[in-house]
Amino acid sequence: xxxxxxxxxxxxxxxxxxxxxxxxxxxxxxxxxxxxxxxxxxxxxxxxxxxxxxxxxxxxxxxxxxxxxxxxxxxxxxxxxxxxxxxxxxxxxxxxxxxxxxxxxxxxxxxxxxxxxxxxxxxxxxxxxxxxxxxxxxxxxxxxxxxxxxxxxxxxxxxxxxxxxxxxxxxxxxxxxxxxxxxxxxxxxxxxxxxxxxxxxxxxxxxxxxxxxxxxxxxxxxxxxxxxxxxxxxxxxxxxxxxxxxxxxxxxxxxxxxxxxxxxxxxxxxxxxxxxx
Amino acid sequence: xxxxxxxxxxxxxxxxxxxxxxxxxxxxxxxxxxxxxxxxxxxxxxxxxxxxxxxxxxxxxxxxxxxxxxxxxxxxxxxxxxxxxxxxxxxxxxxxxxxxxxxxxxxxxxxxxxxxxxxxxxxxxxxxxxxxxxxxxxxxxxxxxxxxxxxxxxxxxxxxxxxxxxxxxxxxxxxxxxxxxxxxxxxxxxxxxxxxxxxxxxxxxxxxxxxxxxxxxxxxxxxxxxxxxxxxxxxxxxxxxxxxxxxxxxxxxxxxxxxxxxxxxxxxxxxxxxxxxxxxxxxxxxxxx
Ligand SMILES: Nc1nc2c(ncn2[C@@H]2O[C@H](COP(=O)(O)OP(=O)(O)OP(=O)(O)O)[C@@H](O)[C@H]2O)c(=O)[nH]1
Ligand SMILES: Nc1nc2c(ncn2[C@@H]2O[C@H](COP(=O)(O)OP(=O)(O)O)[C@@H](O)[C@H]2O)c(=O)[nH]1
Ligand SMILES: [Mg+2]
Numbered sequence: 001x002x003x004x005x006x007x008x009x010x011x012x013x014x015x016x017x018x019x020x021x022x023x024x025x026x027x028x029x030x031x032x033x034x035x036x037x038x039x040x041x042x043x044x045x046x047x048x049x050x051x052x053x054x055x056x057x058x059x060x061x062x063x064x065x066x067x068x069x070x071x072x073x074x075x076x077x078x079x080x081x082x083x084x085x086x087x088x089x090x091x092x093x094x095x096x097x098x099x100x101x102x103x104x105x106x107x108x109x110x111x112x113x114x115x116x117x118x119x120x121x122x123x124x125x126x127x128x129x130x131x132x133x134x135x136x137x138x139x140x141x142x143x144x145x146x147x148x149x150x151x152x153x154x155x156x157x158x159x160x161x162x163x164x165x166x167x168x169x170x171x172x173x174x175x176x177x178x179x180x181x182x183x184x185x186x187x188x189x190x191x192x193x194x195x196x197x198x199x200x201x202x203x204x205x206x207x208x209x210x211x212x213x214x215x216x217x218x219x220x221x222x223x224x225x226x227x228x229x230x231x232x233x234x235x236x237x238x239x240x241x242x243x244x245x246x247x248x249x250x251x252x253x254x255x256x257x258x259x260x261x262x263x264x265x266x267x268x269x270x271x272x273x274x275x276x277x
Numbered sequence: 278x279x280x281x282x283x284x285x286x287x288x289x290x291x292x293x294x295x296x297x298x299x300x301x302x303x304x305x306x307x308x309x310x311x312x313x314x315x316x317x318x319x320x321x322x323x324x325x326x327x328x329x330x331x332x333x334x335x336x337x338x339x340x341x342x343x344x345x346x347x348x349x350x351x352x353x354x355x356x357x358x359x360x361x362x363x364x365x366x367x368x369x370x371x372x373x374x375x376x377x378x379x380x381x382x383x384x385x386x387x388x389x390x391x392x393x394x395x396x397x398x399x400x401x402x403x404x405x406x407x408x409x410x411x412x413x414x415x416x417x418x419x420x421x422x423x424x425x426x427x428x429x430x431x432x433x434x435x436x437x438x439x440x441x442x443x444x445x446x447x448x449x450x451x452x453x454x455x456x457x458x459x460x461x462x463x464x465x466x467x468x469x470x471x472x473x474x475x476x477x478x479x480x481x482x483x484x485x486x487x488x489x490x491x492x493x494x495x496x497x498x499x500x501x502x503x504x505x506x507x508x509x510x511x512x513x514x515x516x517x518x519x520x521x522x523x524x525x526x527x528x529x530x531x532x533x534x535x536x537x538x539x540x541x542x543x544x545x546x547x548x549x550x551x552x553x554x555x556x557x558x559x560x561x562x563x564x565x566x
Contacts, residue, residue, distance in 0.1 A: 020408070021408065021410055022406075022408030022409050022410040023408070041410075042410070043410050043411055044408070044410050044411065044412065044413040044414060045414065077413060077414060078414065079362075079363050079364045079414050079415055079418060080361070080362040080363065080364050081361050081362070081363070082361055082362060126299075128298070128299030129299065130298060130299040130329060131329075133358075133359045134359055134360050134361050135359075135361055138361065155438060157438065157508065157510075158407075158435060158437070158438035160506060160507060160508060161508075161509065208440075220440060221440055222437070222440060222441075222510075222511065222513070223441065223519050223520055224437075224511040224512055224513045224514070224517075224520060225508060225510035225511020225512070225513075226510055226511070227508075227510050228510070233509045234509055234510060
């Protein structure tokens, strides 16, 4: 009975997208969920980094999802990026705080609570073929114990397959070197054959569609070729979708609850002066 | 007349590339190089991995164009924008431009003048990221510092990553932003040799900012060697005008507008530098009296 009720109500899934302006965050979300979120278009002239969120209810594989997509706005555009991601971090903390206050109530209702905690942070790495920027390292370091970080290489249609392989190796090396803990890569719960080991996935997003053999597919059309975002030879978009919405959704949710939220809770409780006997 | 003199001595042109890290500056320089050497009948090396540029580096290549010699010096600069605080990152580039002016001024002011080796930067290709969102604050700041010092030619890098529509939109946005922030970039005057053709289609100004794609990877396309970027879904050709403005840009810089770039640098930009230098020296000499 309880299971049925929960099924009907569906569950919350909250995604945070962090990446430079114009890197394709909105396009990728539209492609993943096959809808138009109608995000605002921002230029590079934002004075501060802020967040913007959209909430929708949808059905994914027979399950009702209450999805919240949160985007960073103006990330990486300022001349001096020292303020980094304070707004983003405080957004994450606020959501934990809300959950915690409910949990601490005498008369609480966790079942009907809107869980707004971020379950996954998609970190968009620009396809430079180079290395992570100082800002990336600083922000990832700060975020790593707060959320599940799933790094992706955005606009992957701009990097050739050979460049991509080298770039992936480079980035993984840098994660290890800077001791950045990323979901899948350094997670002790992950099995040897887990697809998450292939992170960072190279992804392409598009709002343009064409019909091939009666099937509508999302593409990017260049004078010299047609990129199909769901074609496995062109990008790992499908792998990302599988992982986020099917194979690893539950894991992302439970890891948020058991690990990142728990760490937040503990710190807050200690700060409030609680102690176990 | 100048033209005739130059025809005997040859031209010297120095071109600098500037922009955020990883936009393909070094790659462009290499394809310019290789493409031109290749035109003269030599083969370039096949594509190699381009290391990150760490310091300003000059290299000169000698070209010959209908009997006129051109010594083309390409100045590669380290990309910027990767640091947390980027508010001073143009100083290195500005110093390089000033150093050449200073050198020229010094040589010109000597009592016993010899032929001056001209190291001044005649044009600066400013690389913009293909984000589709116009100029970044960093670009605005940078160009504001450079605009009265050097001929800036804005280019949108990695144009193979934008669809035709996106390219047009980005070009328009960049033009609007340049205007809005009152940034002066080099404006291509019409040259005499194209006045018999239709103005609108040949006006090079319409191409600004140039959308370019560069590569040092060589492949045979239709039996001809070409520089390409090879993707699983197709091949983007650097020198194909419907894929990138590379050819037009090269043509304008090293052929049709070569002379104008050089004289404009000498007569306007350098003069501007010289007179402000002189002004700086004035109060001192005033004190002496
Ligand atoms: N998609 C695409 N990639 C390019 C293009 N030109 C260069 N690249 C790739 O971009 C990466 C960086 O190229 P570089 O030429 O070294 O870039 P740079 O601007 O000199 O970089 P810094 O030296 O760090 O300033 C390389 O992996 C190139 O293969 C282009 O036109 N399109
Ligand atoms: N080459 C390429 N361009 C993309 C891709 N995804 C989005 N774009 C383009 O990049 C621009 C910015 O995309 P948008 O999703 O609005 O970026 P956001 O600011 O990060 O939300 C648009 O012109 C998109 O068409 C991609 O995978 N590859
Ligand atoms: Mg370089």
